[in-house]
Amino acid sequence: MRLAIMQPYFFPYIGYFQLIASVDQFVVYDNIKYTKKGWINRNRMLQNGKDVTFSLPLKKDSDSLDVCQRTLSTEFNREKLLNQFKGAYQQAPYFRQTFPLIENIVQYEDINLFEYLHHSITQICRHLGINTPIRKSSDIAIDHGLKSQDKVIALCEAVGANTYVNAIGGIDLYSKEIFHEKMIDLKFIQSKPFSYPQYGGTFVPWLSIIDVLMFNSIETTYTTILKNFDFIQN
Numbered sequence: 001m002r003l004a005i006m007q008p009y010f011f012p013y014i015g016y017f018q019l020i021a022s023v024d025q026f027v028v029y030d031n032i033k034y035t036k037k038g039w040i041n042r043n044r045m046l047q048n049g050k051d052v053t054f055s056l057p058l059k060k061d062s063d064s065l066d067v068c069q070r071t072l073s074t075e076f077n078r079e080k081l082l083n084q085f086k087g088a089y090q091q092a093p094y095f096r097q098t099f100p101l102i103e104n105i106v107q108y109e110d111i112n113l114f115e116y117l118h119h120s121i122t123q124i125c126r127h128l129g130i131n132t133p134i135r136k137s138s139d140i141a142i143d144h145g146l147k148s149q150d151k152v153i154a155l156c157e158a159v160g161a162n163t164y165v166n167a168i169g170g171i172d173l174y175s176k177e178i179f180h181e182k183m184i185d186l187k188f189i190q191s192k193p194f195s196y197p198q199y200g201g202t203f204v205p206w207l208s209i210i211d212v213l214m215f216n217s218i219e220t221t222y223t224t225i226l227k228n229f230d231f232i233q234n
Helices: 014-021 078-089 095-106 113-128 148-159 176-181 209-215 218-223
Strands: 002-006 025-028 042-047 050-055 134-136 163-167 185-191 229-233
Touching (some): 002 148, 014 185, 014 209, 078 209
Parallel strands (some): 002 163
Antiparallel strands (some): 042 050
16 A cells, blocks of 8 residues: 655645555645745745745744644635636636636635645545545554654554655655665655646746646646656665
């Protein structure tokens, strides 16, 4: 059984969903420290031919809190964010197909950061036809005081995974020898470069999944783009 584990992100890029689609079970960290300068609550979209960052405003709180302990700001203006997306993409060929999904996600009323992100990830997977079961890390009985590689191995063992799959960016974080000692195969996925028309301008790669869905049909995204990666053996 192949397992992948990642922290949650807001409208992440296509590689995140390639990873989910490539495994038999996906675990999303809820009891992991929120990183201020990471991509947990922000991402990039196309605006006037350039990449522009959008984000979820958070209530000010301690930097030591986990993602599941953070909340959205009371000043979060959902309509303003939706209007940003609408202004950027209303002329895109698949706007009508995609915008209801974005509305459903942005208008979600839960203010807990993790629950908000978890809902968005599951809704996008459903939209794309990705049926991989998604579990919260805290629901799995392990020692949650473990860190990094040790925690990953514990999660693999707890769910009976014999293969751990990670994004290529994590290739230096794990020891192939230690995984093999635990009888766990270690693999990585590397997205292949690809492009599609974006209003006829110079292609801006690796934007949020929103961009992919605005310019490509669900069928093309599922049958072609989601499978546009290689497995790399460490």
